[in-house]
Amino acid sequence: MELLLPILILFGIIIFLSLFTYFIPIGLWITAYFAGVKVSIFKDLVGMRLRKVPPQNIVRPRISATKAGLDVSLDRMEAHYLAGGNVDVVILALISADKANIPLTFERATAIDLAGRDVLEAVKVSVNPKVITTSPIAAVAKDGIQVKAICRVTVRANIERLVGGAGEETILARVGEGIVTTIGSSATYKEVLENPDRISKTVLEKGLDSGTAFEILSIDIADVDVGDNIGAKLQIDQAAADLKIAQARAEERRAMAAAREQEMKALVQEMNARVKEAEAEVPRAIAESFRSGNLGIMDYYRMRNLQADTDMRSSISGAGDEGKPPQPQA
Numbered sequence: 001m002e003l004l005l006p007i008l009i010l011f012g013i014i015i016f017l018s019l020f021t022y023f024i025p026i027g028l029w030i031t032a033y034f035a036g037v038k039v040s041i042f043k044d045l046v047g048m049r050l051r052k053v054p055p056q057n058i059v060r061p062r063i064s065a066t067k068a069g070l071d072v073s074l075d076r077m078e079a080h081y082l083a084g085g086n087v088d089v090v091i092l093a094l095i096s097a098d099k100a101n102i103p104l105t106f107e108r109a110t111a112i113d114l115a116g117r118d119v120l121e122a123v124k125v126s127v128n129p130k131v132i133t134t135s136p137i138a139a140v141a142k143d144g145i146q147v148k149a150i151c152r153v154t155v156r157a158n159i160e161r162l163v164g165g166a167g168e169e170t171i172l173a174r175v176g177e178g179i180v181t182t183i184g185s186s187a188t189y190k191e192v193l194e195n196p197d198r199i200s201k202t203v204l205e206k207g208l209d210s211g212t213a214f215e216i217l218s219i220d221i222a223d224v225d226v227g228d229n230i231g232a233k234l235q236i237d238q239a240a241a242d243l244k245i246a247q248a249r250a251e252e253r254r255a256m257a258a259a260r261e262q263e264m265k266a267l268v269q270e271m272n273a274r275v276k277e278a279e280a281e282v283p284r285a286i287a288e289s290f291r292s293g294n295l296g297i298m299d300y301y302r303m304r305n306l307q308a309d310t311d312m313r314s315s316i317s318g319a320g321d322e323g324k325p326p327q328p329q330a
Helices: 004-023 027-035 043-051 057-066 075-080 089-101 106-114 119-127 170-184 189-194 196-205 228-293 297-316
Strands: 130-133 137-141 144-158 214-229
Touching: 004 057, 004 089, 027 043, 027 057, 027 106, 027 228, 043 057, 057 075, 075 106, 075 196, 089 119, 106 119, 119 144, 130 170, 137 170, 144 189, 144 196, 170 196, 170 214, 189 196, 189 214, 196 214, 214 228
Parallel strands: none
Antiparallel strands: 130 144, 137 144, 144 214
């Protein structure tokens, strides 16, 4: 029992010191004091702990800002942290902008940071322009020859348009559109190869950086190559399509002719059947004429002689016996 009391006291002292150093970071307060930053222990440090704001995430950037000659209050920095911003990046961006004589306020920097853009990278790009290389962009000149061009676009970040401005994808899309328009308006591909700077001049005149977060400084043609003969390929494809259409129409005409031929054959067969049917009635008609006295024996022989004469004339003229009507029977 005598040993338990000192142990409890020691344990209580350890807990008290842990809570004291947690709510009151003495080391951070000493660092701020000697850095010339006024920080209240209870109002600022303890208040930040109660508001669930890590004091080091606010005090250390404030020290950096003070040493750089910037006056940023702890309340504004803490408000930006509670809004979900990155205080360290914002302070570093303000320091870099101040050293580069770039006008950038704390409100503008926090707005850029909360918009999801890297404000420090934006300041760096504003100081040191960035080069964006496009992928090979293919276009076809008026003579049907394909031309492929690769451009390098030098851009500088526009701090004023970082919030709400379009990004690199828009720049690349507009540059690609300008290249396609310039090449497409050229009479021949040789004009593009002879004057590649015409592409950059035409693209720059279009004001492609309007509404974007960047300012285009220059557009340089890195490479220009001749591609395929698109015009010839299109003509070949068109000829192949025309050939297929002609073949289809010829097949349609052949089918119609075959159907017409079958129709005519059926008609001829029907006519032959009717002729045979009529020829079959001739002997009956002759016999009926004999019985009724309308046809005599001499009339019958004259008809046979006339028919024999007709057959002889047909054989002499080269007509065959095919289709020859049968001889009438008495």
